[in-house]
Every structure is written in C-alpha cells, then in structure tokens.
Amino acid sequence: MSRGVSDLTSARWDDDDALLTELRAALDVPAVPEHVVAAAKAAYTWRTIDEELAFAVLVYDSSLDDSALVRGEGPRTLLFEGDQLSVEIEVTEQSVIGQLIPPGPGRITLTNPAGPVAETDADEVGCFVLPRPGRGAVRLICRCGEDALCTPWLPL
Amino acid sequence: MLGTRTNTDLVEAAARGDQDGWDEIVQRYLPLVFSVIRRYRLSSKDAEDVSQTVWLRLVEHLDAIREPRALPMWIATTTRNEALRLVTAHRRTTPVDPLNTSALDAEVDSAALDEELLRAERQQAIRDGLAELSPRHRELLLLLVADPPLSYEEIGARLGMPVGSIGPTRARCLARLRGSSAVQVFLSAGRDMDVTGGERLDFSTVG
Numbered sequence: 443m444s445r446g447v448s449d450l451t452s453a454r455w456d457d458d459d460a461l462l463t464e465l466r467a468a469l470d471v472p473a474v475p476e477h478v479v480a481a482a483k484a485a486y487t488w489r490t491i492d493e494e495l496a497f498a499v500l501v502y503d504s505s506l507d508d509s510a511l512v513r514g515e516g517p518r519t520l521l522f523e524g525d526q527l528s529v530e531i532e533v534t535e536q537s538v539i540g541q542l543i544p545p546g547p548g549r550i551t552l553t554n555p556a557g558p559v560a561e562t563d564a565d566e567v568g569c570f571v572l573p574r575p576g577r578g579a580v581r582l583i584c585r586c587g588e589d590a591l592c593t594p595w596l597p598l
Numbered sequence: 599m600l601g602t603r604t605n606t607d608l609v610e611a612a613a614r615g616d617q618d619g620w621d622e623i624v625q626r627y628l629p630l631v632f633s634v635i636r637r638y639r640l641s642s643k644d645a646e647d648v649s650q651t652v653w654l655r656l657v658e659h660l661d662a663i664r665e666p667r668a669l670p671m672w673i674a675t676t677t678r679n680e681a682l683r684l685v686t687a688h689r690r691t692t693p694v695d696p697l698n699t700s701a702l703d704a705e706v707d708s709a710a711l712d713e714e715l716l717r718a719e720r721q722q723a724i725r726d727g728l729a730e731l732s733p734r735h736r737e738l739l740l741l742l743v744a745d746p747p748l749s750y751e752e753i754g755a756r757l758g759m760p761v762g763s764i765g766p767t768r769a770r771c772l773a774r775l776r777g778s779s780a781v782q783v784f785l786s787a788g789r790d791m792d793v794t795g796g797e798r799l800d801f802s803t804v805g
Contacts (some may be wrong), residue, residue, distance in 0.1 A: 455785065458772050465728065465775070466743040468721035471629035472636065478646050482628060485653040486612070486620040489660075497658065505687040518687065555654060577643060579651040595654040597647045597684070 485555060495583065495592040498522035498529065520596075522582070527589040529582060533574060533598050540582070542568030548586030554578055555595075574598065604783075605669045613660040623669070624653065630670060630718040631677045634711070638681040648680045670722075674715045720784060727778030735771040742768060 454460040502521040518533045531540035542548050545568035552560040552572050559580070564570040568586070579595040603611070603622065611619025631652055635645045655676055663669055728736055734757070741753045754761040775781060 455776060455781075458769060461772050461776065462739075462743055464720070465724055465739060466745075468724040468728075469740075469743060471721075472632040474628045474632055474649075475646075478649055479624065479628060481646070481650050482624045482653040483617075483621050485650065485657050486617055488654060488657045489612075489615065489620075491658075503683065505683060555650065578647050579654055594658075595651050597651060 481555070488555070491592070495590045496524045496526065498524040498527075498591050498593045500594055500596065518598075522591070522593045524589075524591040527584060527586055527591045529584050529591065529593070531582070535574065537574050538572045538582075538598065540564075540570050540572070542570075542584060542586055544568070546586050548584055550585075551583040552580055553583060554580050609660060609663050609669055620657075623656075626722060627670060627673050627718075630673055630715075630722075633718060634674055634677040634714055635681050637710070637714070638685050640681060640684060644684050648677060648684060651680050652676050670715060670719055674711060674718070678711055723780045723784035724775070726780030727775045730778040730780060731771065731774055735767075735774060738764070738767060739771050739775065 499522065500520060501523045502519070504516070504519045519530065520533070521530045522528060528543040529540055530543060531538050538552065540550070542564050545566075546564070547566050548564040548568065548570075550562050550564055550570045550572065551558050552575060554575060555578070559575055560572045562570050562572055564584070564586070575598060577597060579597050581595050582591075582593045584591045584593075603619070605623075608619045608623050608626075612623060628649070631649050632645065635648055640648065652673060656673065659672060663672060728739065731739070738753070738757060738759075741748055741756060748756075750761045750764045753759070754764055759767065
C-alpha cells in the first residue's frame with residue numbers, strides 16, 4: 443500500500459502529538475459523491491421485500507474460479523442454491539441464459555435496485571433467456587409453482 | 599448528533615425498520631467501504647457498483663448481525679469480496695499483465711484488510727469521540743489539525759482565546775478525547791493489540 447498505515451499503538455494514545463496526527467487522519471475520510479450516499483440510503487427500501495421469497499446462496503461464480511481462469515475465456519457462469527429451487531445462469535455479452543433446478547416452467551424477473559428491468563417465462567425444462575442488464579447490482583426473482591427464489595444482489 | 603448511538607443501537611434500529619438508523623450506518627461506514635475499494639484501483643463507476651452491492655446485501659444481513667464489532671467486519675469483508683470479483687472479472691476479459699497479478703495477490707492479503715479495518719474502527723472511534731466533546735473543545739481541535747496549519751496566534755484570534763492558554767487547553771481537549779466513551783470502548787475492546795501481532799481476526803466466519 444502506498445498510503446502508510448498509521449500505527450497508533452496503545453502507548454501512543456498517551457502522546458498528544460500522535461493523537462492529533464491520528465485525529466487529522468480520521469477527519470481525512472474519502473470523499474464519497476452525494477449520489478452514492480443517496481443510493482446507499484435508498485437501498486434500505488429493500489428491507490420490506492416480499493417475505494414469501496426464499497433467499498438463494500451464490501455457491502459458484504466462475505469469475506472467482508482460478509481453474510476456470512487457467513482454462514481460458516468463456517461466459518461467466520453462476521449457480522444460486524435455495525432450499526427448494528436453484529438456478530444456474532450464464533452471462534454472455536448480450537444475454538443472461540439460465541435454467542431452473544429442478545427443471546420446470548416458471549416466471550423469471552430481473553430486478554435492479556429501482557425495480558424490475560426484464561421479465562420472461564422459463565420453459566417446461568426451466569430454461570430462460572433475458573437481456574443482459576446494464577451495469578450495477580441486479581438480482582433474479584424466480585417463481586416456480588409454490589416456490590419463489592431470490593438471488594443475492596450482484597453486478598453481472 | 600453523530601456518535602451518540604452505538605453500532606448495536608443502529609443495527610437494532612435499522613433491523614426494526616428505522617430508516618434514520620440505517621442512514622447513520624451508511625454515513626458511518628461509507629468511508630470504510632471506499633477505503634477498502636481504493637486498494638483495488640477500480641474505476642469510479644465500478645467503485646459505485648461495489649458500494650451499492652454492499653449496502654443492498656447489508657439490508658438483508660441486518661438480522662444476522664448480533665455483535666456490534668461484526669458490523670464493520672462484515673462491511674469490510676463484503677466490500678473486499680465484491681471488489682475482488684470485479685477485478686477478477688475484468689482480468690478475464692483483458693490480457694493478463696503479470697505485474698497486475700502480483701499486485702492483486704498482495705492486495706488480497708487478509709492482514710492488509712485487517713489493518714484497514716482496525717484503522718477504520720480507530721478513526722471512527724476518534725470521530726465519535728470528537729462528537730462527544732463540547733463545541734468549543736471540538737472547534738479548537740479542528741483548528742489544530744487544519745490544513746494548511748494555523749499558528750497559535752490565528753487560532754487564538756478565531757476563538758477569542760489568549761495564545762498562552764491554547765497549549766494547556768489543547769492538552770485538556772486531547773485528554774477529553776482520550777477519555778471519551780467512544781475511544782474508551784474502542785480501547786477496552788483490545789483491538790489495538792492486533793497491530794502488534796495479537797489475535798488475528800478470522801474473516802472466514804463473517805459474511
């Protein structure tokens with residue numbers, strides 16, 4: 443790291459000059475643009491999400507898989523697992539191609555923090571294609587029969 | 599006023615549905631998010647995406663955070679993971695630069711994150727401690743750390759304080775800052791020991 447980590451150890455708390463130096467550093471916080479602050483505060487509106495949705499866990503992301511990195515290029519694949527329902531997706535330049543597990547028809551919604559951006563049906567074997575979203579965090583909401591699954595937020 | 603509510607209060611309030619509690623968590627820890635992001639040299643757009651992902655995730659993790667210390671840890675770890683995800687994704691779509699790769703390996707060092715976290719907590723404690731002081735004491739300390747630096751004459755003139763009393767008042771203000779409940783809570787948590795090789799935080803249990 444180029445920025446030195448100040449090392450205000452216990453003994454140095456008693457040193458006035460060291461404490462003033464630390465205070466100066468403490469007040470030098472990174473400038474965060476106002477719209478980023480506003481977006482972070484607005485994230486809270488998701489606190490009241492539909493309670494019948496089960497949250498899926500991201501169990502595989504090829505972009506974090508070093509062995510995939512060694513093998514070379516390829517579309518990014520991700521696997522989200524829930525208790526009753528799981529979903530695997532592949533992110534290509536244009537699309538998000540996915541399949542529900544277990545396979546079956548369903549309704550898939552792609553949402554960004556502001557609201558739904560795309561929606562489609564999964565066919566009888568659970569396959570679906572959605573347009574790839576623009577930048578920023580999105581999540582998939584998959585409804586299949588009685589089950590409803592919600593993935594964690596993730597930029598794709 | 600900032601600094602009067604503990605992390606526990608804020609997390610509980612936000613989990614109960616209190617937007618103000620959430621807003622204060624954001625104000626308090628956005629600097630931490632951005633200081634972690636800064637190490638990955640992301641574009642400002644990518645940095646914003648990471649930040650937004652972290653806050654959206656935290657909304658859903660509020661109920662799982664029971665211990666106040668767990669909040670900054672969760673935030674720092676999630677930020678690191680999301681920043682790393684973007685860096686790795688970019689690496690896959692651009693030719694690999696061996697220099698970049700080694701820099702990346704150094705940056706994922708959890709000891710570095712640990713230091714970042716410790717510094718962020720310490721600085722938060724100091725900011726919260728500052729907020730506990732009387733307005734006059736706070737003002738003096740702010741003038742003492744002003745950039746560019748001010749002379750005692752200038753400080754005395756601004757505060758209407760004799761130059762001769764600035765030194766003793768400075769010592770008193772710093773003693774108050776040291777004795778503030780925010781700083782005392784931080785020190786009593788014993789986290790400062792970590793700097794000199796004490797117990798290491800285990801990030802595998804967080805997030």
